[in-house]
Amino acid sequence: MKNADEARESGVSRGVDRTARYVLDIIPESAGPRRATARGSVIHSVRGPGSQTFLAVEHSAGIVLRPGRKFRASLGSDRITEYDAPVGCLIINPAGVDSTFAWSQTRENAVVSISPEALSELAAHESDRADVELAPPAFGTVDLRALNIAQMITAELTGTLPPNELYLDSLLTVFGVHLLRTYTSRSRPAVSPKGGLSAVGARRVREYLDENFARKVMVAELASVAGVSPNHFIARFASTFGMPPHRYLINLRLDFAEKLLVDGGLAIAEVAYLAGFSDQSHLATTMKKYRGRTPTMTGYAPGRN
Numbered sequence: 001m002k003n004a005d006e007a008r009e010s011g012v013s014r015g016v017d018r019t020a021r022y023v024l025d026i027i028p029e030s031a032g033p034r035r036a037t038a039r040g041s042v043i044h045s046v047r048g049p050g051s052q053t054f055l056a057v058e059h060s061a062g063i064v065l066r067p068g069r070k071f072r073a074s075l076g077s078d079r080i081t082e083y084d085a086p087v088g089c090l091i092i093n094p095a096g097v098d099s100t101f102a103w104s105q106t107r108e109n110a111v112v113s114i115s116p117e118a119l120s121e122l123a124a125h126e127s128d129r130a131d132v133e134l135a136p137p138a139f140g141t142v143d144l145r146a147l148n149i150a151q152m153i154t155a156e157l158t159g160t161l162p163p164n165e166l167y168l169d170s171l172l173t174v175f176g177v178h179l180l181r182t183y184t185s186r187s188r189p190a191v192s193p194k195g196g197l198s199a200v201g202a203r204r205v206r207e208y209l210d211e212n213f214a215r216k217v218m219v220a221e222l223a224s225v226a227g228v229s230p231n232h233f234i235a236r237f238a239s240t241f242g243m244p245p246h247r248y249l250i251n252l253r254l255d256f257a258e259k260l261l262v263d264g265g266l267a268i269a270e271v272a273y274l275a276g277f278s279d280q281s282h283l284a285t286t287m288k289k290y291r292g293r294t295p296t297m298t299g300y301a302p303g304r305n
Contacts, residue, residue, distance in 0.1 A: 196240030
């Protein structure tokens with residue numbers, strides 16, 4: 001019996017390494033106790049002032065357990081946002097979206113990550129659809145249900161007894177279902193739209209983004225411009241333009257930045273700001289990632305004009 005238990009535990013751990021390793025790696029061991037489960041991982045983290053930038057491999061969420069002020073964060077191509085974080089503040093970082101976080105005081109939170117495969121599996125049970133896309137709430141949003149689950153996770157991780165992995169995986173499952181019901185376009189079962197945006201809707205969205213790409217643009221406002229439901233907008237947009245809205249927005253910002261750089265009349269930092277990036281470093285990182293070159297490799301010649 002003991003050998004069977006050890007073999008089973010070893011097998012689960014190996015599976016976990018493939019699905020939950022990245023969150024365990026990017027948050028240092030000194031931050032606090034953590035546990036990997038079959039669906040993802042959970043961590044109770046206490047960290048001094050610092051910053052972090054990473055590309056999410058899993059869906060991850062941070063729930064604030066100690067209030068803080070003047071946090072700075074961005075998701076995807078959005079500009080840096082400064083906000084206060086009360087207890088229960090929830091930050092969602094969908095898989096495949098790069099993020100930047102900075103905090104100037106000790107930060108305590110619970111971190112929950114769940115693999116895309118596991119969330120899709122839960123979605124299939126929830127609404128018979130496995131294709132889900134998380135819609136992160138605005139920075140500073142408080143979610144008391146998420147806080148309640150995070151507190152139970154923290155109590156299990158910091159208790160006197162060794163954490164029960166099965167219990168933690170159950171809490172992670174409950175958290176995943178909460179995400180599906182609250183922060184996805186599949187919150188209510190609906191018939192998936194066929195095709196893309198109408199010709200008129202596509203033209204309006206294109207013109208709207210051409211005029212507003214340098215600022216943060218919300219899915220809800222684009223859906224309103226297109227005249228479709230926010231629940232259906234992302235799928236329709238991708239069908240029409242061949243990419244999700246955030247990628248289309250990045251391309252617009254980079255096209256504009258490259259034009260300004262070639263003109264040579266502005267410093268790179270000014271170009272970054274005008275194109276909708278938080279700073280010169282953000283522009284350089286994004287350009288390198290999506291265009292394979294840096295601002296100085298675009299023919300930039302300061303003072304040309």
